[in-house]
Amino acid sequence: MSPVRRPVPEPALxxxxxxxxxxxxxxxxxxxxxxxxxxxxxxxxxGAGILVFNVLVAxxxxxxxxxxxxxxxxxxxxxxxxxxxxxxxxxxxxxxARIIHGAQVSLQVGAVAVGIALVAGTLIGLVAGYYKGIVDxxxxxxxxxxxxxxxxxxxxxxxxxxxxxxxxAMIAIxxxxxxxxxxxxxxxxxxVMGYPYIESSRALGASGLRVMVRHLFPNIVAPLTVLVTVxxxxxxxxxxxxxxxxxxxxxxxxxxGGMLNSARVYVDISPWLSIFxxxxxxxxxxxxxxxxxxxxxxxxPRLGAQVGDVPLRK
Amino acid sequence: xxxxxAKRSLLVIPTLFGISVVIFAMVRLLPGDVIDILFxxxxxxxxxxxxxxxxxxGLTGSYPEQYWRWISRAFQGDFGDSLRNTEPVSAILRxxxxxxxxxxxxxxxIAVVVGIPLGVISATRRDGTRDYAARVGGLVGVSxxxxxxxxxxxxxxxxxxxxxxxLSYVSPFDDLGANLxxxxxxxxxxxxxxxxxxxxxxxxxxLEVLGQDYVRTARAKGVSRSKVVYRHALRxxxxxxxxxxxxxxxxxxxxxxxxxxVFGIPGVGYTLLQAIANRDYPVIQAxxxxxxxxxxxxxxxxxxxxxxxxxxxxxx
Numbered sequence: 062m063s064p065v066r067r068p069v070p071e072p073a074l075x076x077x078x079x080x081x082x083x084x085x086x087x088x089x090x091x092x093x094x095x096x097x098x099x100x101x102x103x104x105x106x107x108g109a110g111i112l113v114f115n116v117l118v119a120x121x122x123x124x125x126x127x128x129x130x131x132x133x134x135x136x137x138x139x140x141x142x143x144x145x146x147x148x149x150x151x152x153x154x155x156x157x158a159r160i161i162h163g164a165q166v167s168l169q170v171g172a173v174a175v176g177i178a179l180v181a182g183t184l185i186g187l188v189a190g191y192y193k194g195i196v197d198x199x200x201x202x203x204x205x206x207x208x209x210x211x212x213x214x215x216x217x218x219x220x221x222x223x224x225x226x227x228x229x230a231m232i233a234i235x236x237x238x239x240x241x242x243x244x245x246x247x248x249x250x251x252x253v254m255g256y257p258y259i260e261s262s263r264a265l266g267a268s269g270l271r272v273m274v275r276h277l278f279p280n281i282v283a284p285l286t287v288l289v290t291v292x293x294x295x296x297x298x299x300x301x302x303x304x305x306x307x308x309x310x311x312x313x314x315x316x317x318g319g320m321l322n323s324a325r326v327y328v329d330i331s332p333w334l335s336i337f338x339x340x341x342x343x344x345x346x347x348x349x350x351x352x353x354x355x356x357x358x359x360x361x362p363r364l365g366a367q368v369g370d371v372p373l374r375k
Numbered sequence: 376x377x378x379x380x381a382k383r384s385l386l387v388i389p390t391l392f393g394i395s396v397v398i399f400a401m402v403r404l405l406p407g408d409v410i411d412i413l414f415x416x417x418x419x420x421x422x423x424x425x426x427x428x429x430x431x432x433g434l435t436g437s438y439p440e441q442y443w444r445w446i447s448r449a450f451q452g453d454f455g456d457s458l459r460n461t462e463p464v465s466a467i468l469r470x471x472x473x474x475x476x477x478x479x480x481x482x483x484x485i486a487v488v489v490g491i492p493l494g495v496i497s498a499t500r501r502d503g504t505r506d507y508a509a510r511v512g513g514l515v516g517v518s519x520x521x522x523x524x525x526x527x528x529x530x531x532x533x534x535x536x537x538x539x540x541x542l543s544y545v546s547p548f549d550d551l552g553a554n555l556x557x558x559x560x561x562x563x564x565x566x567x568x569x570x571x572x573x574x575x576x577x578x579x580x581x582l583e584v585l586g587q588d589y590v591r592t593a594r595a596k597g598v599s600r601s602k603v604v605y606r607h608a609l610r611x612x613x614x615x616x617x618x619x620x621x622x623x624x625x626x627x628x629x630x631x632x633x634x635x636x637v638f639g640i641p642g643v644g645y646t647l648l649q650a651i652a653n654r655d656y657p658v659i660q661a662x663x664x665x666x667x668x669x670x671x672x673x674x675x676x677x678x679x680x681x682x683x684x685x686x687x688x689x690x691x
Contacts, residue, residue: 104514206393210667213629214647218663221651222401298520302633305522306648321523325637332530339523347518354514 105355111348119168122161130154130162130315138331148333151323152313156334159315160341166316167345170231170300170309171293177235178292179285182242186281187273189243190250201247204240212237216299220308227300227316230309234299238292245288249281287356294349301342317342379682387675394667395449399442402656410434431455432656445660454661459653464661467646472665475635475642477547479627481555481562483620486569491613493570494577498585499604509574516571521630525564525637532560542639561638565630569623576619580612614684621677625670 134145134153141148147156185204189197207215219233253259254277262276303309304318312319317338324334410425410432429435433444433455448454454464497509533539540557547554584590585608593603632644639645643662650658 202389202393205390206397209390209394209671210397210663211625211628211670214632214644214663214666217632217647217651218401218659221648222659294518301520302522306633306636308651321526325526328526328530329533332534335523335526335530339520339526342520342523343515343518346520347515350514350518 104351105359108348108351108353108355111344112352115164115345115348116168118161119164122164123158126157126161128155128158130158131313132158138327138334140331140333147337148331150320150334151327151331154315156320156337159320160317160337162315163317163320163338163341164345166227166310166314167297167300167342170227170234171296173231174234174238174296174300175289175293177232178238178242179289181235181239183246183278183281183285185239185243186246187250187277190247190254191269191273191277193251197247200243204243207237207240212295213299213302216303217306217308220303225308225311227304227310227314230300230303233303234296237299238295241292242288245284246281249284250277253277253280287353290349290353290356294346294353297349298342298346376682380679383678383682384675387671390671391668394671395446395664396442398660398663398667399445402660403438403441432458449661449664455657457650457658458655459650459658464657467658468643468661468665471641471643471646471662472669474544474640475628475631475644476669478558478562478565478631478635478640478642479624481558482566482569482627482630483624485562485566486573486623487620489566490570490573491577491609491616494574495581495604495609497574497578498581501582509578513571513575513578516567516574519567521565521568522633522637524567525561525634528560528564529637540638544639544641557638557640561631561634561640565627565634568626568630569620572619572623573616576616577612580615581608584608584612614681617677617681617684621674624673628666628670 131154134149134155136149137151137153139145139149145155145157147160149155150159185200189200216230216233216237219236220230223229223232259272259276262272267275300309300316301318301321304316305322306318307322310316310319312323320338321335324331324338328335410429414425414428433441435441436444452465454468456463457467493509493512497506500506529539540560541553545553545557585604590603590608593607594600598607628644631642632647634640635642635645636648643666646658647662647666649655650662
């Protein structure tokens with residue numbers, strides 16, 4: 062639950078994103094192209110593997126395990142067996158099928174919420190970093206305000222006020238992580254703005270929009286990549302939390318957080334129900350954290366390949 | 376130093392003002408009329424009754440007027456009455472805030488007391504088995520959802536020890552032992568993330584400090600290894616950790632909100648979620664504001680502490 066920071070220690074990734082920009086900019090073009098081959102840290106590859114597996118499960122899991130997530134069997138609260146590898150729930154629904162459906166839900170929420178933050182945050186960051194001055198000051202004050210509330214609390218309030226649906230949960234999570242994007246993008250833009258090619262482009266008469274789209278944006282793709290990786294896991298974790306609180310995906314539809322919520326009542330009789338969905342959440346988030354670790358090594362070689370190291374700010 | 380404290384404290388005011396406007400706006404920018412939602416689309420409701428509800432909620436007049444009325448009363452400790460049972464919101468907050476603060480404090484304590492030694496061990500035995508275990512453990516620690524961990528801990532203690540914490544709140548002033556027994560599992564479940572962050576942070580800064588010249592000089596002078604690590608290195612390595620703790624309070628607040636539900640602890644998070652379920656707007660506004668203020672104050676303290684620990688900051 063790392064998003065969200067203060068009056069105002071930097072957002073989780075400000076340092077990393079910024080560092081990534083300079084490292085990226087400093088890399089010769091050829092090594093930029095070869096960067097995918099540069100996994101010095103095997104943990105990044107493991108993370109990528111976990112995430113690819115998760116996407117495959119979400120996309121094709123239903124074709125392999127041909128049981129519907131809402132299909133009801135006669136036997137309820139079954140422990141794992143050959144017929145139901147992860148058991149059945151209080152309504153006799155197959156847990157494996159529901160976890161596969163939950164994978165789709167979490168990916169959808171992650172993609173939409175991060176998409177919202179990506180578009181809104183990049184816009185705010187580009188405009189603030191390009192125009193500077195009063196526009197920048199105003200936008201960044203608003204961003205600071207949003208950091209003054211713990212992230213999940215803000216998401217709970219927004220989702221709660223809008224009404225408990227998955228769409229609203231996605232909007233709430235998107236709003237909550239937008240400031241982090243805005244701030245990191247602004248930092249990256251400010252750095253790129255210092256390069257002579259921006260000045261030349263403006264001297265040649267390029268409009269503000271053109272400079273932003275053609276020259277600034279392509280040069281902030283590296284920090285964006287790290288941001289997206291990290292905040293996808295935040296979004297997935299937040300969706301699980303909101304659904305667990307009954308503010309996200311609504312039953313009877315399967316979602317990991319929702320499954321954990323309804324399993325609470327049966328934790329004594331059928332602990333399986335409380336274990337597997339949480340395990341699914343943890344494995345996916347772990348995948349993102351592993352991948353983030355690996356990406357950081359590639360994009361910021363100064364940090365060295367140390368498993369589990371954090372650069373100074375978180 | 377005094378100038379630094381004054382400057383940093385004054386900076387809190389615009390932040391507080393801003394966040395209060397955000398919270399105020401959030402409730403009002405909602406799609407649909409709050410009053411209509413409250414009456415559940417009951418079209419037969421008397422317009423006069425609705426008007427009275429509007430007045431009671433402070434929804435009459437222009438937005439600046441409404442804001443002024445809300446914030447000036449809030450300063451006097453008057454947040455209106457709960458729509459649910461007409462209890463004053465301030466009384467609800469007075470009951471719930473200490474509970475959440477205790478939970479956060481305990482979690483922070485566990486995280487720091489366990490996280491710092493783990494970080495030191497990991498750094499001083501770099502690339503050893505214990506280091507590797509701590510590093511992987513750290514990554515797992517930041518990946519476990521606290522509400523799931525809470526369930527697992529409950530499951531574990533009930534299966535292994537046949538013990539579950541009391542589900543009705545016990546005040547520490549009535550029975551400190553029972554209170555701590557009730558708080559230990561929730562505090563532990565939200566502390567794991569922070570613990571992992573503290574551990575990773577201490578490890579990273581320790582490695583950096585251990586490579587400094589003065590550490591080598593101290594060793595060369597014949598100071599014992601453990602003395603160098605704990606007296607010289609750890610002290611300097613801890614400074615950046617302090618800032619992380621400030622930000623972690625926000626994470627702990629988020630965690631507390633959910634875990635309070637799992638353990639039935641009537642803290643601020645519990646109150647907030649109940650208020651959301653009941654569409655109890657005065658309570659939602661007040662609890663959110665209170666959480667923001669707590670968070671801002673915490674960060675102010677951390678920043679000031681940072682200034683004390685690292686005099687270079689205050690001379691900026």
